Amino acid sequence: MPSSITTLGFDADDTLWQNEQFFRASERHFADLLSAHANIDDLSNRLLAIEKRNLDLYGFGIKGFTLSLIETAVEVTEGQLPTSVVAEILAAGREMLRHPVETLPHVRETLEQLADQYRLVLITKGDLFDQERKLAQSGLGDFFDAVEIVSNKDKSTYERVFSRHGDGAERAMMIGNSLKSDVVPAIEAGSWGIFVPHELTWVLEHVEAPVAEQRFRQIEHLGELLPLLAEIG
Incomplete structure (x- = not known):
């Protein structure tokens, strides 16, 4: 480790x-x-x-x-x-x-508590204008030290982003609802991958959970992230 x-x-x-x-x-x-x-x-x-x-x-x-x-x-x-x-x-x-942005439960308070302890990076894929709009409307932008809107999320994406905005992939953790985009490639890059399931996930984002990986964890909502970080150390 x-x-x-x-x-x-x-x-x-x-x-x-x-x-x-x-x-x-x-x-x-x-x-x-x-x-x-x-x-x-x-x-x-x-x-x-x-x-x-x-x-x-x-x-x-x-x-x-x-x-x-x-x-x-x-x-x-x-x-x-x-x-x-x-x-x-x-x-x-x-x-x-x-459509107005609807933040999910536990998001704001979790980011607020983490912002002084960690370097926070938003890593999202999709249309540039729409993602910028949603971030602005969410009111969450000030919690992030950097924002990366990318065309795809793969191993090289996480290697690049965590080297640019952090201390490298091995000292980083990626949190998201997509196993395919957020979790598996982050683990491949050397990071932790934390799966936060959402009740609706696009079928093209479905892959098997990497349950055998040491750096894989699953939580039910972002409110469970701080205790997980304390456990991992």
């Missing part, structure tokens, strides 16, 4: 504030719009396939999601998509981009 932890990295969406629930609500509305052309399961499968195909082009976030909705609608209607449906999809995307 290395020396003590000096840097804590936090994911944003569904770790600090609600996010996935707005995607699910928009997808339900989308299913209603296209109900005459496809059943909900087929539509969901088609949308997921198109989102996966488009990730390398659009990245993560609401704008790419909205474009994937339109592409799916064009496909299931065989090119006969009414312009009124396009307008409704675009309106739903704009509404998501304007």
Whole structure:
């Protein structure tokens, strides 16, 4: 085991504030719009396939999601998509981009207690403007020593970020709701990976928990982070 932890990295969406629930609500509305052309399961499968195909082009976030909705609608209607449906999809995307930020329980008080003891870094992926908007509206920005909005989260991301803003990956901990993006690659980089499950997690973020790893832990909410840090030392 290395020396003590000096840097804590936090994911944003569904770790600090609600996010996935707005995607699910928009997808339900989308299913209603296209109900005459496809059943909900087929539509969901088609949308997921198109989102996966488009990730390398659009990245993560609401704008790419909205474009994937339109592409799916064009496909299931065989090119006969009414312009009124396009307008409704675009309106739903704009509404998501304007939705007020809802912070999750225990977030503010936990960050407040940690800010004087550790170097805090926000590490999030997605659309730059939207992530900046949500951080500003959350009122949590002052707790962080650095903010990194990245296109992807992998081993090299954590090596780079924790070297730039901390004492290296081995003295860092990453906390988030995605095993695939927040936990597994952070552990691969040499950091601790702390899994904080959210009731809704996008299917493309699902992987097996690395339960055999010494540096893996799971907590139920951020209120359990301080006792965990005290335990690890």
